[in-house]
Amino acid sequence: MILFTLYYEFFKIGLFAIGGGLVTIPFLFDLATRYPWFDAKLLSNMIAISESTPGPIGVNMATFSGFQAGGITGGIIATFGLVTPSVVIIMLIAKLMKKYKDDERINKTLASVRPAVLGLILFACYEIAKISIVDIKTSVMFMVFFVLIFHFKKNPIIYITLSAIAGVVFKI
Amino acid sequence: MMPLFQNELVKKRQYITDEELIDLYSIGQCTPGIIAVNISTFIGYKMLGIIGGLFSxxxxxxxxIIIISIIASFMKAFMDNEILNHAFAGIRVCVVALMLNIVYGLFRKSVTNKFTFTVFLMSLFLLFQFGVSPIFIVLLSAFTGFLSENVKKIRSNKAK
Known part of the structure; x- marks a missing residue:
């Protein structure tokens, strides 16, 4: 039964997360409030791991969340759920690709979805900030990393490694 | 991900051309789901039909699935490790900054005029004030975009 729920929930995410892997994150936060599978803290850890491992972050997140809910089978089912809508939709529109891409109505609709989705991601950022930036130590650390990341556009893995070390050293 | 696609599929195997890959990338962005998955489905489908799409x-x-399953099983075992908990507490702070950086990049690309800025603010307002579901936000913004395009068309028809 849990596998069916997993498949259904991730099918919905695959259908509505328009714009790539990062967009799945707000949907996962929504899942965290509705099911006991994982909490915001674990979800934030999963984001960091998914960013630093090979494979698309959206797919990694789906496997991860599914695993928390139902072990290895859960991970597989959640991932299948996530990609099912893409696979069906892409195959359906494959023949009319060019037309689809140049359709003014579709473009205009998407131009409106993108900023809205941005709001979703920002809201997810806020959710993570609430549980991770909690005192002076973490606030200072946040500001340092914020400046570093915006100033030197380096690979995220470098910052994730640095922050892990900082976390251990300063006992965050 | 894109340089990998280009190297493997365009240069090495010649499954698709550079132009096709760019087209695919932009289509992958406007169809639901993960972009990399959309691109691979399309290439597989183009070459071998449904079976090809499924296998790619x-x-x-x-x-x-393999890598994350392995990491997730290890993580469960190390969940009580104090050092690891400190490391992850540090990482979570970093994740906020990393995500803000991505949001900033996307903001400059997608919020380009008054209309898109209004949609962005509306989405934030609905989320923070009412905690509406993400699906609702996506549907509402799609509907708004669709409507605004049609209203414009009707207006320009009337003007003629």
Whole structure:
């Protein structure tokens, strides 16, 4: 039964997360409030791991969340759920690709979805900030990393490694 | 991900051309789901039909399933480790900054005029004030975009 729920929930995410892997994150936060599978803290850890491992972050997140809910089978089912809508939709529109891409109505609709989705991601950022930036130590650390990341556009893995070390050293 | 696609599929195997890959990338962005998955499904489908699409997608998600399953099983065992907990507490702070950086990049690309800025603010307002579901936000913004395009068309028809 849990596998069916997993498949259904991730099918919905695959259908509505328009714009790539990062967009799945707000949907996962929504899942965290509705099911006991994982909490915001674990979800934030999963984001960091998914960013630093090979494979698309959206797919990694789906496997991860599914695993928390139902072990290895859960991970597989959640991932299948996530990609099912893409696979069906892409195959359906494959023949009319060019037309689809140049359709003014579709473009205009998407131009409106993108900023809205941005709001979703920002809201997810806020959710993570609430549980991770909690005192002076973490606030200072946040500001340092914020400046570093915006100033030197380096690979995220470098910052994730640095922050892990900082976390251990300063006992965050 | 895109340089990998280009190297493997365009240069090495010549499954598709550079132009096709760019087209695919932009289509992958406007169809639901993960962009890399959309691109692989399309290439597989183009070459071998439905079976091809299914198998290339399976190929794309297999490493994630294997690697993440292994990490997730280890993570459960180390959840009580104090050092690891400190490390992850540090990482979570970093994740906020990393995500803000991505949001900033996307903001400059997608919020380009008054209309898109209004949609962005509305989405934030609905989320913070009412905690509406993400699906609702996506549907509402799609509807708003669709409507605004049609209203414009009707207006320009009337003007004629």
């Amino acid at each position: 997608t399976l190929g794309m998600i297999s490493p994630s």
